[in-house]
Amino acid sequence: MTFAGPKVRVRDLTKEYYVSTGGGTQVVNALNGISFDIRAGEFVALTGRSGCGKTTSLRIVLGLDEQTSGTVEIDGREVNGCGYDRGMVFQHAELLPWRTAIENIEFGLELKGVRKDERRSIANKMLDLVGLKKSADRRPYQLSGGMKQRVGLARALTTDPEVLLMDEPFGALDAQIREEMQTELLSLHEKTKKTVMFVTHDIDEAVLLSDRVVIFTPHGTIHEIVDINIPRPRNDPIGIRGTEEFQNKRYHIWRMLKLTDQRPADLAM
Amino acid sequence: MLDTTGTKQSAAPPPAARARARRRGFGASVPSSVITIASLVIMLAFWEIFGREINPIFASYPSEIFKAGVTMVEDGELFEAFIQSMKPLSLGYFIAAVVGIPLGLLTGRYRWAEAGLGMYVTAGYAMPLVALIPLFILWFGLGFAVKVAIVSVLAVFPIAINTWAGAKSVPRTLIELGKTYVGSDFQIMTKIIIPSTLPFIMVGLKLAVGRSIIAIVVAEFFTLLTGLGGIILKAGDSFDTARMFVPVVVLMALGIGLTWLVGWLEHKVAPWQRDIADSER
Numbered sequence: 252m253t254f255a256g257p258k259v260r261v262r263d264l265t266k267e268y269y270v271s272t273g274g275g276t277q278v279v280n281a282l283n284g285i286s287f288d289i290r291a292g293e294f295v296a297l298t299g300r301s302g303c304g305k306t307t308s309l310r311i312v313l314g315l316d317e318q319t320s321g322t323v324e325i326d327g328r329e330v331n332g333c334g335y336d337r338g339m340v341f342q343h344a345e346l347l348p349w350r351t352a353i354e355n356i357e358f359g360l361e362l363k364g365v366r367k368d369e370r371r372s373i374a375n376k377m378l379d380l381v382g383l384k385k386s387a388d389r390r391p392y393q394l395s396g397g398m399k400q401r402v403g404l405a406r407a408l409t410t411d412p413e414v415l416l417m418d419e420p421f422g423a424l425d426a427q428i429r430e431e432m433q434t435e436l437l438s439l440h441e442k443t444k445k446t447v448m449f450v451t452h453d454i455d456e457a458v459l460l461s462d463r464v465v466i467f468t469p470h471g472t473i474h475e476i477v478d479i480n481i482p483r484p485r486n487d488p489i490g491i492r493g494t495e496e497f498q499n500k501r502y503h504i505w506r507m508l509k510l511t512d513q514r515p516a517d518l519a520m
Numbered sequence: 521m522l523d524t525t526g527t528k529q530s531a532a533p534p535p536a537a538r539a540r541a542r543r544r545g546f547g548a549s550v551p552s553s554v555i556t557i558a559s560l561v562i563m564l565a566f567w568e569i570f571g572r573e574i575n576p577i578f579a580s581y582p583s584e585i586f587k588a589g590v591t592m593v594e595d596g597e598l599f600e601a602f603i604q605s606m607k608p609l610s611l612g613y614f615i616a617a618v619v620g621i622p623l624g625l626l627t628g629r630y631r632w633a634e635a636g637l638g639m640y641v642t643a644g645y646a647m648p649l650v651a652l653i654p655l656f657i658l659w660f661g662l663g664f665a666v667k668v669a670i671v672s673v674l675a676v677f678p679i680a681i682n683t684w685a686g687a688k689s690v691p692r693t694l695i696e697l698g699k700t701y702v703g704s705d706f707q708i709m710t711k712i713i714i715p716s717t718l719p720f721i722m723v724g725l726k727l728a729v730g731r732s733i734i735a736i737v738v739a740e741f742f743t744l745l746t747g748l749g750g751i752i753l754k755a756g757d758s759f760d761t762a763r764m765f766v767p768v769v770v771l772m773a774l775g776i777g778l779t780w781l782v783g784w785l786e787h788k789v790a791p792w793q794r795d796i797a798d799s800e801r
Contacts, residue, residue: 315696333700345697349715349792361711362701390792410701 254326257288258446259312259414264321266307266471281307282471284321289414294440294447296457298504299467299474300512305450306418307471312448313339313416325413335363338412340420344403346391352398353378353387356405363410370409377405380439397428404436408443417449421456433459434488441484454508458500459488466504468511475507580762585769588762597751602770605747608664609736612671616728619672620679621721627680628687629713641684645677653742667739674735679724686720687713719793722786729778733771 266282282304289295297305310316312323314333323330325337338359346355353374360370378384381401391399400420407415421429433456440447440460451457457464458479466474481496491497564582571581592598626633627641653670660666690713698708740749748767755764786793 313700315699333702335702337700339700341693341697343693345691345693347694347697347712347715349718349790358697358711359701362698362703362707392792 256324256327258291258293258326259289259448260322260324260327261288261308261312262286262322262324264308264311264323265319266304266311266316267319280471282311282318282321285471285473286321287465287473287476289446289448291446292444293463294449294461295463295465296449296451296461297465297467298451298454298457298508300469300508301452303467303469304471305465305467309416309418309448309450312414313337335359335410336413338407338410338415340400340403340407340415340417342419342422344391344399346394346399346402348391351388351390352383352394352402355391355402356409359406359410373409374405377408380408380442381405382435395428396424397432400424400432401435404439408445413446415445415447417447419450419452422451422453429453429456430488436460437485437488454501454504455492458497458504459485459491464500464504466507466511474511477504477507576761577759578761580765584762585765588760589766589769592751592763592766598766598770601746601748601751601767605736605740605749608667608739609671609732612668612735613675613728613732615668615672616675616679616732617725620676620724620728621683623676624680624683624685624721624724625687625709625713625717628684628690628717629709634684638684641677641680644673645681649674649677650738653738657743662743666743667736670739671732671735675728675732678727678731679721682720682724682727683717686717689720690716715790718790719786722782722790725782725785726779729782730775733775733778737771 264282264285265280268279268281270277270279281302285304285308287295297308299305307316311318312330314330314337325334330337346352347358350358353371356374356377357370360373365373375384375387378387381404383398383401383405386394386398389398391402394402403420421432424432437460447460449457449460458481461479464477464479466477468474477500479496479500481491481494485491568581568583571579571584576584589598623637623641627638628634649670652673656666656669656673660669694712694716695708698712703711736747737749737752740747741753744750745753748771751767752764755761755766
C-alpha cells in the first residue's frame with residue numbers, strides 16, 4: 252500500500268495474432284505499442300471502434316491473453332497470468348447456469364479456497380451491495396440481463412480486487428437498464444473507491460463514468476487520452492449530461508473517433 | 521359494459537382465447553399420458569386383429585403372447601431368465617459408465633487425449649463390435665465374464681462419444697472464468713466442465729441402455745443359451761412364436777424402464793437442465 256506509483260502501469264504493449272486464412276497465415280497486429288497509467292481509485296474508459304484492441308488490452312491486463320511484448324504492472328508488480336488482485340466483469344456476465352445467484356457470486360472465493368461460511372457471508376454482503384438480496388436463490392435463466400450483470404459485478408467484488416476490469420458490461424442491455432446500471436456503478440465506485448478499467452464503445456457512457464478516456468485508433472495505438480473534468484460524486488447523471496463539459500468531451504471524442512476512422516482497418520493489417 | 525363482456529366470456533371462450541388454443545396446436549389440452557395409452561390400445565388392437573389372420577409360426581398376437589407369458593411367469597422361468605440377463609447387463613453397464621465418462625471428459629478437455637484416443641472412441645462407436653464376439657469368447661470363455669465384457673464394450677462408446685462432445689461444447693468463456701479466478705485444472709474440471717457436460721453424459725447413458733440390451737441378447741445367443749436371449753432363441757428354434765415374443769416384450773419394457781430411470785437420475789443430479797429447457801419452450 253506504500254507503493255507511490257500508478258495502480259496500473261501499461262508500457263509498450265504489442266499483440267500479434269496469427270490468423271489462418273484460405274491463402275495461408277496472416278499476422279494481425281492487434282496492439283502496436285500501448286502505454287498508459289491508471290492511478291489508484293481512478294476510473295478509466297477505453298474506447299474505439301470494434302477491433303481497435305481495447306478488449307485485447309483489457310484481457311492482457313487480466314492475464315487471460317499474453318502480450319507479444321511490453322509490460323503490465325499492478326502496484327509495481329509485473330502481471331504474469333490471472334490473479335486475485337484483478338476482478339473481471341465479462342460482457343455477457345458468464346454466470347454458471349447450474350448455480351443460483353448467491354452460488355455464482357461465491358464462485359471466485361470458492362476457487363480461492365475460502366471457507367464456506369466465510370464466503371457465504373461475503374457473497375451476501377455483495378448481493379446486498381448490488382441490490383439483489385431477494386433474488387439470491389434464482390438461477391441465471393430466471394434473472395434479467397441487468398440482474399445477471401449485477402451478479403457478475405458482485406462476483407468480481409468478492410475477492411476485493413485492486414483493479415476492477417469491465418469489458419462492455421452494459422453493452423447488451425437495453426437503454427433504460429443501461430442508464431440504471433451506469434448510475435449504480437457510479438455510486439458503487441463512490442462507495443468502494445475501486446480502480447476501474449472499463450472498455451466501452453459507448454461515448455456517453457465513457458464520458459459519464461470516467462475520469463479519463465483512452466481513445467484507440469483502429470490500428471491498435473492510442474490516439475489521445477482525454478481528461479473528463481466532471482466533479483465527483485456524480486450523483487445526478489441526467490444533470491451531468493446537460494453540462495457543457497459533458498457535451499464538449501462527448502463531441503470531441505466522437506470527432507476523434509471519426510477522424511481516426513478515415514483509414515480503413517484493413518490497411519493496418 | 522364490463523358486465524356484459526364478463527358474461528359473454530363465461531358463456532363461451534372469447535375468439536382470442538380460441539385462436540390462442542388453435543395456435544398451440546392439435547391436442548394441446550389432452551394430457552400426454554392419455555395420448556400414450558390411446559396409442560398403445562390402438563396398436564395392440566390392430567396387432568390382435570391382423571395377427572390372428574396369420575399362421576402362428578410366422579407371427580403371434582397379444583392375447584396369445586400374454587397367455588404364454590402367464591405360463592412362463594407361473595413356472596418361474598421368466599423371472600429366472602430375467603435375473604440371469606440383468607446381472608451381467610447391470611455390471612457391464614456400470615463398467616461402461618465408469619470407463620466411458622472419464623474417457624469422454626479427457627478427450628473433450630485435453631488436446632493430447634483427443635489426438636491420442638479420439639480415433640479409438642470414434643472407431644469403437646461406429647464399428648459393429650458384435651463382429652468381435654468370437655474373439656471375446658476365446659478370451660473370456662462362455663460364462664458370466666464374457667457377457668459383462670460384451671455389454672461394457674458396446675455401451676462404453678456411446679457414453680464416451682457423448683461426454684466428449686459435451687466437454688468440447690463447454691463455452692470457452694466459462695473456462696476463462698475459471699482461469700480468471702486462478703482455478704486449478706482439477707477445479708475447472710469438477711466445477712465447470714463436469715456440470716456443464718452433465719446433460720450430454722445423460723444422453724450417452726440413455727443411448728447406452730439400448731446398446732446394453734442389444735449386447736446382452738446377442739451375448740446370450742452366442743454363448744450359453746441362458747437368460748432372456750436364450751429363451752428367444754430356443755422358442756424360435758421350436759417355432760413357438762408366442763413364447764418367443766414374451767422375452768422380447770420384457771426387453772422392450774426394460775429398455776423403456778431403464779431409459780426412464782436415467783431420465784429420473786438426470787433430474788436428480790441436474791435439476792436446472794429441465795427448468796432451463798422448460799423456460800425456453
